[in-house]
Structures are given as C-alpha cells and as structure tokens.
Amino acid sequence: MPSILESLRNQVVPAWHKQGLMDDPVSVTAGPLSVEQAIGNPGRSDFPIQKGKEKLMEACFRHARGQAFTDSYGTFSGTLAQVAALPLDGNFQRAVFVSVLNAVLRWQQCVTNTVHCKDCGPKDCARDLPAHIIRRYGRCRVTLAGMQPAMIESLAGVLPLRVVDLDPDNIGQERRGVGIEGADTAQDALAWADLLLVTGTTLANNSIGDFLQHTPQKPVLFYGTTIAGAAQLMGWQRYCPRSS
Structure with missing residues (x-):
C-alpha cells in the first residue's frame, strides 16, 4: 500500500x-x-x-x-x-x-491559508479554538497531538484535555494542570478522546497514519499550514484561521 x-x-x-x-x-x-x-x-x-x-x-x-x-x-x-x-x-x-x-x-487557487500567521496571530488562533471545537463537535474530550502551548492554555479548563508529544524535553511537563504525555501512553490518550486535534507536521514527519487510523470512529481536526494542500485534496478538516 x-x-x-x-x-x-x-x-x-x-x-x-x-x-x-x-x-x-x-x-x-x-x-x-x-x-x-x-x-x-x-x-x-x-x-x-x-x-x-x-x-x-x-x-x-x-x-x-x-x-x-x-x-x-x-x-x-x-x-x-x-x-x-x-x-x-x-x-x-x-x-x-x-x-x-x-x-x-x-x-492554482485550489487552496488558501498556506503561509503561517505572525505576531498576534497564534494567540488569536488559540483564543478562538475552544469556541470553534464546541460549535463543530460539541463539548467533547480532546487529545492534542503536538506541543502547542497557546492551544493548551486556551483549551485547558474549557474542555477535557490530554496532550501527547514525542519531544523528550516536553514529556512530563505540566501546562495549566495538563501533563504532557509521551509515546508510552499515547494510544490510551487517543482512545480516550472524542476528537483528535493534530498538528499538520505529522504529514511531513510521516506519523499522520497513527491518527487517521482512528477515523471514522472519531473525527480528526488538523491545524497549521503544513497540511493545507493535503487537507484540501483529501477532505480533511483543518483549523488555521489566522494564516494567509
């Protein structure tokens, strides 16, 4: 395959x-x-x-x-x-x-928002994320894949949240009461969630299949510019409102 x-x-x-x-x-x-x-x-x-x-x-x-x-x-x-x-x-x-x-x-004008936001953009993007999730998916349990500190701070306390990351410097840290988990508990965190919120970087590092295997049982919402074109071609949901 x-x-x-x-x-x-x-x-x-x-x-x-x-x-x-x-x-x-x-x-x-x-x-x-x-x-x-x-x-x-x-x-x-x-x-x-x-x-x-x-x-x-x-x-x-x-x-x-x-x-x-x-x-x-x-x-x-x-x-x-x-x-x-x-x-x-x-x-x-x-x-x-x-x-x-x-x-x-x-x-080719097939996709927009392919250039990363700057300055206040990441903060504003994270601020609007909980409302976007609740509006589209309801009040659900979210597992965030990828250390995105602004998103963690925005989601923590609003929705049930777990965070997984592969960087050993991040694993074991705590942000807003949410512990950063590693590979040993990643599958449990993915199974626990109602929604997977996944960095588009997984497309470039070839780990994207680990998350898509959970569909269609649970939705996956990708974020970032990396996955702009692929999301358009494949019909994946993407959140990247402040990019240009």
Whole structure:
C-alpha cells in the first residue's frame, strides 16, 4: 500500500503533467525561515520553532508560497519534475515535497491559508479554538497531538484535555494542570478522546497514519499550514484561521 504522501503525489503529478508544469523552466525553491520570518513576535517564547526544534520551510512556485514545518531542514532548488521524483523516505525530502505541494496548489487557487500567521496571530488562533471545537463537535474530550502551548492554555479548563508529544524535553511537563504525555501512553490518550486535534507536521514527519487510523470512529481536526494542500485534496478538516 502506498503511503499517504505517495498517494497524494500519485494524485497531483498526473495533473501537473497534463498542465505542462513539469517541463516548464520554473525554479522551485525551499529554504528554512528564521523565527522572525516565520511567526514574527507572538509575545511568548515557548513555541517549538523558537526553541530550535523545528524550522518552517517555504517553497516558492511562480508567485505563490507554501510551507511545511520540519525538524530536518535545508535548502532545495530545482524543477517541479525533480520535486515529484524525490524519494519520500526522509523528513527533509518530505518537507520539500509538502511545501511545494502547498505552493503549487496555492498558485492554482485550489487552496488558501498556506503561509503561517505572525505576531498576534497564534494567540488569536488559540483564543478562538475552544469556541470553534464546541460549535463543530460539541463539548467533547480532546487529545492534542503536538506541543502547542497557546492551544493548551486556551483549551485547558474549557474542555477535557490530554496532550501527547514525542519531544523528550516536553514529556512530563505540566501546562495549566495538563501533563504532557509521551509515546508510552499515547494510544490510551487517543482512545480516550472524542476528537483528535493534530498538528499538520505529522504529514511531513510521516506519523499522520497513527491518527487517521482512528477515523471514522472519531473525527480528526488538523491545524497549521503544513497540511493545507493535503487537507484540501483529501477532505480533511483543518483549523488555521489566522494564516494567509
């Protein structure tokens, strides 16, 4: 069975061929953004990107931009055909493909909100999250996958919440009375939840299948710019209201 990313590639590459994009002498570039370029000044210093754990890769296709968070970053320049031929067996290659996918779909006007919000955007996004969840899913038990401190603070005390993360520096910490759990209790946390709130970075690091296997028994709500294009193509729910 092809992986989810391979399935996405099999879906879009024939369309790129048909539109004549593969052979166009168009440069596709992706490079790691600085913290300020990525999220500006959000008024706090505990986002993963600020700790150097991740970088936001940005791809430019013609005049459109697409992004992907990754812990394995660098630069890439080539044609769309070269991107389509990348092996998807490493986090760097996957981040390049995902960011380029987002950029191309943005250029094709198939998707919006592919560029991360800045400054007050992350705070406002987290502030509005509980109401969004209650409106769409009711007052449900939420397991948040991915250390997103502003979202934890916004959800804690409003909805029953568990948080799982794979970063050993985060596991065992407590935020607003919610303990950060690791891999040893992750499956229990996922089974406990009525709703899985999952970072889109799971697409680039190839762990997304761990969460989608729980559907359709329970809904999955992805957040962030990384999964913009894939969510549009696959019909997944995404929360990313402050991105552009």
